[in-house]
Amino acid sequence: MATRIVMPRLGDFMTEGTVVRLAKAQGDNVGQGEVIAEIETEKLNYDLEATEGGVFHPVVDEGATVAVDGLIGYLLAEGEAVPEPPQAQTPSSAGSRAAAIPPPRSRPAAATNGDVVPSTPGARRLAANLEI
Numbered sequence: 001m002a003t004r005i006v007m008p009r010l011g012d013f014m015t016e017g018t019v020v021r022l023a024k025a026q027g028d029n030v031g032q033g034e035v036i037a038e039i040e041t042e043k044l045n046y047d048l049e050a051t052e053g054g055v056f057h058p059v060v061d062e063g064a065t066v067a068v069d070g071l072i073g074y075l076l077a078e079g080e081a082v083p084e085p086p087q088a089q090t091p092s093s094a095g096s097r098a099a100a101i102p103p104p105r106s107r108p109a110a111a112t113n114g115d116v117v118p119s120t121p122g123a124r125r126l127a128a129n130l131e132i
Contacts, residue, residue, distance in 0.1 A: 002083050003052060003075040007066040010041055016067045017041045024056040030075060037072060050075060057082050 007017050021038040024030055030050045037048040037058075050056075054075035066072055074082060119127070 001077075002080060003054065004071060005036065005048070005050075005058075005073045005075060007039070007068050007070045007072060008046070008048065009068045010039070010046055011043065014041055014068055016065050016070075017046075018065050019060055019062055019072060020045065022058055022062055023047075026057055028056050030054060030056045048072070054078075055080070 010017070018040045019037055020040045023035045023037055030036055031053045032050055034050050035047045036050050036056055039046045039048050052075060054077060056073060057076055058073035060066055060072055076082065
């Protein structure tokens with residue numbers, strides 16, 4: 001069975017990484033622990049290692065930016081075919097999903113006619129100091 005190679009999360013705030021270099025070419029045999037790609041993030045460069053042995057099949061090119069958990073490639077058994085890519089979301093389903101999200105509620109306008117605006121004592125003191 002094909003093993004997916006995905007973009008690892010290398011930090012709490014990491015959302016994507018760039019495949020700077022593919023250390024192995026398509027069809028190369030890879031052993032467990034061998035470096036297969038170099039990943040660049042905002043803060044570091046990381047050597048991505050194979051978690052198991054197999055035949056390397058990348059699905060992205062060097063320089064590609066991939067989201068965290070996004071597919072970089074596969075490790076296949078000898079003679080195994082490349083899996084079909086997952087189905088892309090159709091425009092109709094994307095449109096219905098967008099329609100299901102309610103629009104954001106607007107905030108009530110601030111009182112401009114001299115009404116008292118609810119505020120904390122610290123905010124009232126700051127406003128008095130600034131003569132607002």
